[in-house]
Amino acid sequence: MPELPEVETVRRGLEPWLTGKRIRQVEIFHPRALREGSTIPFDSIIGARIERVDRRGKFLWFVLDRDIALVGHLGMSGQMLASPRKAQPEKHLRARIDFGDKKREFRFIDQRTFGWLSVESLVSNNYGLLPECCSHIAPDIFSEEFDEREVIAKVRGRKVEIKKALLNQEILSGIGNIYADEALWHAKIHPETPASKLSEIELKAIFKAVRRVMRSALKQGGTSFDDLYINVNGESGYFEVSLRAYGREDEPCRRCGTFIRRITFANRSSHFCPKCQRKKGVKARSRGKSRAKWGRKIPSKRGAVR
């Protein structure tokens, strides 16, 4: 559920609260709350001091005063809260960490259990140290490591649709279903356009749109549709009102009034304006109204198949 702006909102909430504090006690209430495959015992972080909170794409972690990190991923429904210690345990409370704050404790809540916490060893790259479980994740678009030329070349070398490439966290990270649809709407690119058919100019426009949409979402505390995404204080973000494509099926495009369409591919919904976002490489078919009379006598390839 949460994408880069939501995870960054959580990171910004956690960092000032927890930097300088020490981990006193940890409790895990659900087996899936710990990442499967992590080998370091969870309680080996007890006594560690938090130096800062880092993030790469949708992964975030506590940098500790030792050579391991406490990593978290929110999955589809995860929340990290600074809860009053005496507050009733939430229904989906999966883990609790005592950071030595007299009033508040860290709570990890996750309805669908796709999120997790994990203690990880560190690996180094040219820029610094990364927890092992996210060392395969590419830099996100706001990272110093992000090299736009390189990423553009990578995207153009793929033979998948542009939206799939944008969702691939090993090409660039942080983009999920909402911001992919939003950025493609702003850049006027059809989500199923083959990545290899896009020009450098178009890809630059897409990345510009990604930055714009994510910055704007971040300013508004992220996107919340319900109580599943909230910041560390339990408050919702307001970006939902700014959405132009995502979740707007059958509602008018804010640019041209055409109804937004929803299609599914790769088991996910894509929302786009069929007029503003034409598939590249497909012959223009409606420059003039008269063309409508001409076309469509011969079934399109797609029609012929079925």
Place this chain on the structure above:
DNA sequence: CATCGACCCTGCGGGC
């Protein structure tokens, strides 16, 4: 190596 589909979960709303 790149790509695809299945899978991991819980809960919600709509149609019947």
Place this chain on the structure above:
DNA sequence: TGCCCGCAGGGTCGAT
């Protein structure tokens, strides 16, 4: 009312 279906913001894995 209850049941079944499709749907939901993510990532990993094995097969091809």
